[in-house]
Amino acid sequence: xxxxxxxxxxxxxxxxxxxxxxxxxxxxxxxxxxxxxxxxxxxxxxxxxxxxxxxxxxxxxxxxxxxxxxxxxxxxxxxxxxxxxxxxxxxxxxxxxxxxxxxxxxxxxxxxxxxxxxxxxxxxxxxxxxxxxxxxxxxxxxxxxxxxxxxxxxxxxxxxxxxxxxxxxxxxxxxxxxxxxxxxxxxxxxxxxxxxxxxxxxxxxxxxxxxxxxxxxxxxxxxxxxxxxxxxxxxxxxxxxxxxxxxxxxxxxxxxxxxxxxxxxxxxxxxxxxxxxxxxxxxxxxxxxxxxxxxxxxxxxxxxxxxxxxxxxxxxxxxxxxxxxxxxxxxxxxxxxxxxxxxx
Ligand code: SF4
Numbered sequence: 026x027x028x029x030x031x032x033x034x035x036x037x038x039x040x041x042x043x044x045x046x047x048x049x050x051x052x053x054x055x056x057x058x059x060x061x062x063x064x065x066x067x068x069x070x071x072x073x074x075x076x077x078x079x080x081x082x083x084x085x086x087x088x089x090x091x092x093x094x095x096x097x098x099x100x101x102x103x104x105x106x107x108x109x110x111x112x113x114x115x116x117x118x119x120x121x122x123x124x125x126x127x128x129x130x131x132x133x134x135x136x137x138x139x140x141x142x143x144x145x146x147x148x149x150x151x152x153x154x155x156x157x158x159x160x161x162x163x164x165x166x167x168x169x170x171x172x173x174x175x176x177x178x179x180x181x182x183x184x185x186x187x188x189x190x191x192x193x194x195x196x197x198x199x200x201x202x203x204x205x206x207x208x209x210x211x212x213x214x215x216x217x218x219x220x221x222x223x224x225x226x227x228x229x230x231x232x233x234x235x236x237x238x239x240x241x242x243x244x245x246x247x248x249x250x251x252x253x254x255x256x257x258x259x260x261x262x263x264x265x266x267x268x269x270x271x272x273x274x275x276x277x278x279x280x281x282x283x284x285x286x287x288x289x290x291x292x293x294x295x296x297x298x299x300x301x302x303x304x305x306x307x308x309x310x311x312x313x314x315x316x317x318x319x320x321x322x323x324x325x326x327x328x329x330x331x332x333x334x335x336x337x338x339x340x341x342x343x344x345x346x347x348x349x350x351x352x353x354x355x356x357x358x359x360x361x362x363x364x365x366x367x368x369x
Contacts, residue, residue, distance in 0.1 A: 049122030051250055052084040052107065052137075052218055056116035058274075059102050063323060072323050076102040078274035079116070081349070084218070089244065089251040091265035091282070093258065093297065095319050099274040100254050104222045107252060109133040135165060138211035142223035144203035148195040148210075155181065155191035158210045165214070180209040184239060201232035205239070212243060222254045237264055258298065262286050270294045273322060273330040280355025290357045292335050329360065337361060 057080045062071045077099040084090050092100045105111045107118060109130055118125045125133050138161075141147045148157055158177035162168060168176065178188050184205040195203050204224060211219055221240065225233040237260060243249060255261050261268060262282060269279040270293065278291040289295045320326055326333050332342040342360055349358040 049119065050083045051086045051088075051121060052082075052252075053119045053122075054080055054082040054103075054107065054116065055119070056081060057103065057106060057113050057118065058115045059099075059106060059111065060114045074323055075274050075325070076322070077106065077113075080271075080274075080276055082269065082276070084250060084252065086217070086250055087244075087248065088267055089253055089265045090267045090269060091253045091255055091261040092269050092271060093255055093261055094271035096256070097319060097322055098271040100271050101222055103271070104139075104220050104252065104254050107218075108137055108139050108220050110139075131165065134161075135214055136216055137218045137220060138214055138216040140204070140207050140211050140219060140221045140224045143227050144200065144207045145195060147207055148203060150195055153192040153194060154186070154198070154206045157195070157206060158213050161210060161214050176213055177209070180213045181206070184209045184212075184243070199232075200228050201236060204228060204232075204236055208236075208239065208243070212247065212249075215247070216249070218250045218252065220252045220254075223256070224253075225260065226255070226257065233260070240264065258286075270297065273320065273325050275330070275358065276349055276356075277331065277359070278355065278357045279349075284354055288354075290354070290362055291359050292337050292361070293331050296334075329358075 057077055058075065059077045061074045061076060063074045064071050080099075080103060082090070092103060094100050102111070106113050109118075109125055120128060120133065120136060148154075149160075152160075155174055155177045158180055159173040162173040162176060163170075167173065174191075178191050181191065182188060186202060186205050186209070190198070190202075195206065198206065208224075224240070225236050228236060240251070241264060244251060251264075253261070253265060265282045267279065268282050268285045269276045270285075270291065271277070272293050278285065278289065278294045280290075285294065286298065289298055320330065320333065326343070328341070328343045328345050329335070329338070329347050332338045335342065339360060345360065347358045347360050347363065349356050350363065
């Protein structure tokens with residue numbers, strides 16, 4: 026288990042309390058931002074969507090860092106940047122202290138692998154599943170064909186799919202079995218980090234627990250580190266060691282899981298934890314009890330972007346952007362937890 030506040034460092038506090046400032050974290054995001062130009066219609070100019078807007082993360086070896094927030098908060102864009110699939114507009118990512126731009130896409134892919142939400146669309150329907158799992162080895166020139174097939178079948182067996190399934194097509198498998206194939210494909214490269222983007226939300230509720238427990242077993246067995254994107258707070262509480270809460274492209278609170286669930290400090294985190302989780306997979310967080318709808322990401326509110334929905338807002342919340350400040354409990358970006366807010 027990792028120390029409190031370990032996964033956050035702000036620009037003014039490069040090392041979180043309780044951790045060595047000298048050893049480089051396994052993965053770190055430094056001021057990560059990503060914007061997109063979005064077409065607004067035939068007679069309106071294109072506008073800039075700031076999907077991720079200045080995120081600092083420190084991911085230590087063995088962490089399960091959950092990133093939570095409503096649909097549109099930027100968590101999947103953040104995941105794709107951590108995978109090296111899209112480049113940040115500004116900021117950068119390091120692995121063991123080295124900028125991933127210097128390492129190159131192939132070297133990053135050997136160390137960081139994805140498991141996506143929809144196992145069906147991410148698996149080639151025309152290949153047998155052993156061939157699908159062996160493909161990353163083939164791409165990276167590892168072993169000969171027989172060795173790759175042997176490794177693929179061994180990994181399939183490890184995730185609970187017997188060798189007799191090796192030549193089945195994905196369409197012959199259930200959703201849970203297909204997600205096991207996706208996990209085997211991610212792990213066959215022996216990565217250090219697995220980025221799981223809503224890995225159970227497309228599955229039946231009865232299968233979700235099996236896949237989560239498999240991920241936890243594999244983490245123990247292979248010493249894996251996970252970044253776990255999810256809207257399901259019950260799942261997050263079960264699997265995560267650290268939780269980062271995102272709102273409109275920024276991390277607004279981060280802490281160890283027990284701390285965050287036991288004593289959430291940001292009003293948005295408090296609303297998320299008080300919300301009723303949807304029983305329908307994939308529908309996200311249906312009702313945060315915040316009254317106003319999630320704001321337009323193309324036209325975010327000034328100051329604290331949460332202020333129009335915040336039941337505890339103060340006068341300066343509409344004009345002053347709160348910084349994410351780390352302390353012994355974790356990190357929070359809210360004026361209620363700064364000397365300015367406490368004096369108001
Ligand atoms: Fe609410 Fe102000 Fe804190 Fe934003 S900074 S969450 S508006 S109290």
